[in-house]
Amino acid sequence: MALTSLSRRLALCTVAICVPVFAQQNPPSKGRNIPELYTEKCASCHGANMEGGSASGLVDSRWKYGGDDASVARSIRDGHVDAGMPAMREQLNGPEIRGMVIYIREKDAAYEREHTKYNSPTPGLTVQSEKQAFKLESVIDTGLDTPWAVAFLPDGRMLVTERPGRLRMIENGRLLPEPVRGTPAVYGGEGGLLDVVIQPNYSKPGHDWIYLSYGDKTPGGLAMTAVIRGRLRDGAFVDQQQIFKADPANYRVGGQRFGSRLLFDRKGHLFFSIGDRAAPGDEQDLSCPNGKMHRVNDDGSVPKDNPFVHRPGALATIWSYGHRNPQGLSFDPVTGDLWESEHGPRGGDELNIVHPGHNYGWPLTTYGMNYDGTPITDHTTLEGTDQPVTTWVPSIAASPITFYTGSRFAAWKNNLFVGALAGQELRRLEISGHSVTHQEILFKGIGRVRDVIDGPDGYLYVVLNEPNRIVRLVPAGHESVNAISSVVK
Ligand code: HEC
Ligand SMILES: [Ca+2]
Structure with missing residues (x-):
C-alpha cells in the first residue's frame, strides 16, 4: 500500500506535478525508540541518567576513548570488551547507534545547562x-x-510583523495602535505573517518597496509560503504585487x-x-x-x-x-x-x-x-x-x-x-x-x-x-x- 502510493507519487513528480502523499509526516523511522533502548541496554552500567554506575558516566565530558561522534559511535558498536563494555553491533543497527550518540549529547547538554549560570539580563542591567x-x-x-x-x-x-497576520509600525519609539491595513490574509499556525524586508538602496524616498513573506491560504485548507511586495500609503499596504506564489498543483500541504x-x-x-x-x-x-x-x-x-x-x-x-x-x-x-x-x-x-x-x-x-x-x-x-x-x-x-x-x-x-x-x-x-x-x-x-x-x-x-x-x-x-x-x- 505504501509502495503503491510512493510509486504513484514518483510518477506524478516526474511530470513536474509534485503531489506529496506522505504530507505531515516525519521520515519513516529506521529503528526503535532510543531513550527506551538506553534504559533497556545501557542504564544498568552507566546509570539511569548517564551519571555513571558500575561503568563511567557519559555526561562528564571526559572521554577515555574519544568524545567526537565517530569515536563514541565506535565505542558503542565495537565495545571495549576487555574493560567490560560489551559490543552492541548485534543489538543495535546503525541508525540506532547514531541515535544513541544524539541521546548522549542531549543528556550531556542538559547536565551542562544545570551546572552553568548564563546571563539572563533584564533591561538596564x-x-x-x-x-x-x-x-x-x-x-x-x-x-x-x-x-x-x-x-x-x-x-x-x-x-x-506579527505572526497572526498583522504588520505594525513603530514611530518615535511608540507602537502605533492600528496595524497597517490591507496586508494579505494568512494561513495561521506556524504560517502567518513571517518576514519583512525593505528593498535596499531604493531611490525614491517615501516609496520604498516592502516585502513580506507569509503562509498563503489555498482552497481546501492547504498553504504554501508566498512573498508579496507593496508600499505604505496613509497607513495602508498599497501597490501590491505578488513576488512569489507557488502553483497549488505543486503542493498538497497544510x-x-x-x-x-x-x-x-x-x-x-x-x-x-x-x-x-x-x-x-x-x-x-x-x-x-x-x-x-x-x-x-x-x-x-x-x-x-x-x-x-x-x-x-x-x-x-x-x-x-x-x-x-x-x-x-x-x-x-x-x-x-x-x-x-x-x-x-x-x-x-x-x-x-x-x-x-x-x-x-x-x-x-x-x-x-x-x-x-x-x-x-x-x-x-x-x-x-x-x-x-x-x-x-x-x-x-x-x-x-x-x-x-x-x-x-x-x-x-x-x-x-x-x-x-x-x-x-x-x-x-x-x-x-x-x-x-x-x-x-x-x-x-x-x-x-x-x-x-x-x-x-x-x-x-x-x-x-x-x-x-x-x-x-x-x-x-x-x-x-x-x-x-x-x-x-
Ligand atoms: C555491562 C556493563 C555495560 C553496558 C551494558 C554498557 N556499557 Fe558502555 N561501558 C562500560 C564500561 C565498563 C565502559 C568503560 C570502559 C573503560 O573505562 O575502559 C564503557 C564505556 C562506554 C563508552 C566509552 C566512554 C569513554 O569514556 O570513552 C561509551 C560511549 C559507552 N560505554 C556507551 C554505552 C552505551 C550507549 C550502552 C548501551 C547501548 C552501553 N555503553 C552499555 C560498561 C557497559
Ligand atoms: Ca543538511
Whole structure:
C-alpha cells in the first residue's frame, strides 16, 4: 500500500506535478525508540541518567576513548570488551547507534545547562560578556502578539510583523495602535505573517518597496509560503504585487515549517527560504517549492543565471535544495558568502553556506533524529550533498542569523549572531573563512529569539516571543558590572 502510493507519487513528480502523499509526516523511522533502548541496554552500567554506575558516566565530558561522534559511535558498536563494555553491533543497527550518540549529547547538554549560570539580563542591567560590555534596552515591551520580524524604513520608522497576520509600525519609539491595513490574509499556525524586508538602496524616498513573506491560504485548507511586495500609503499596504506564489498543483500541504527569511543581495536579487512543510521527499524534488532556497529579481521575475532555469521540470526560482526549515539568512560581509541556519529535527540544527544548485541533504542526511526518539538515518554525510559548517546537537532551534556590520561594538565586527527559539539564546559566533572558530552565549532564558537585526544605528535589535517584546543591545561603557555576580547573591 505504501509502495503503491510512493510509486504513484514518483510518477506524478516526474511530470513536474509534485503531489506529496506522505504530507505531515516525519521520515519513516529506521529503528526503535532510543531513550527506551538506553534504559533497556545501557542504564544498568552507566546509570539511569548517564551519571555513571558500575561503568563511567557519559555526561562528564571526559572521554577515555574519544568524545567526537565517530569515536563514541565506535565505542558503542565495537565495545571495549576487555574493560567490560560489551559490543552492541548485534543489538543495535546503525541508525540506532547514531541515535544513541544524539541521546548522549542531549543528556550531556542538559547536565551542562544545570551546572552553568548564563546571563539572563533584564533591561538596564549591564552584562560583561567576553569582548563587550552591553545592556539590553527595551524598545517595545507591550502590545505585540507573537512578533516575527522587524525592518527599518530609511526614515527610521520600524515595521514589525506579527505572526497572526498583522504588520505594525513603530514611530518615535511608540507602537502605533492600528496595524497597517490591507496586508494579505494568512494561513495561521506556524504560517502567518513571517518576514519583512525593505528593498535596499531604493531611490525614491517615501516609496520604498516592502516585502513580506507569509503562509498563503489555498482552497481546501492547504498553504504554501508566498512573498508579496507593496508600499505604505496613509497607513495602508498599497501597490501590491505578488513576488512569489507557488502553483497549488505543486503542493498538497497544510500546517507546518514554512521557513521563511527574506534577504536582498547587493545586486537587487531577493533570496527567500521555504521550509520542507513536513512533506518527506519534496526537499529533494526540484518540481516542489518546499525544502528550498529561492532567488528572484526584485519584481519576482527569474534571474537568467539561476541554477535550474534549464532543467526540465524544475522550478526556475530554486537556488538550493535539501533544506528542512531555514529561518536564518545573512551575507558574510568579509567573504560575500550566503549563510543559512535551519531547524533540524531533534538534534540536527544546521548552519550552512549556501551555494547555487547545491543539495543540503535533508532528509537523506541529518545529524538529528525524530522528535519521538526514533532514529532517521545514520548518514550524516553523503556524496553529492553539502556538509553544514556547524551543527547544534542537541537542537537549540537556531532561527534568525545576522552578521554584525555596525561600529558600536567594535569587538563584534563581522561576528555572526544566532538567535534560538527553544534554546532561548542569543549566540555570538566568530567566523574565519568558512568555519566557526568560537561561540559565546550572550544571554539565555529571557524569551524565544525570533529575529535579530543589525540596526542602521549600529545597535543589535532582538525580537523575543514569550514574553513578546523587542529589545536592543547597546554598549555599556566602563561602568559595567557582571550581570551574573550581581544577580546571584
Ligand atoms: C555491562 C556493563 C555495560 C553496558 C551494558 C554498557 N556499557 Fe558502555 N561501558 C562500560 C564500561 C565498563 C565502559 C568503560 C570502559 C573503560 O573505562 O575502559 C564503557 C564505556 C562506554 C563508552 C566509552 C566512554 C569513554 O569514556 O570513552 C561509551 C560511549 C559507552 N560505554 C556507551 C554505552 C552505551 C550507549 C550502552 C548501551 C547501548 C552501553 N555503553 C552499555 C560498561 C557497559
Ligand atoms: Ca543538511
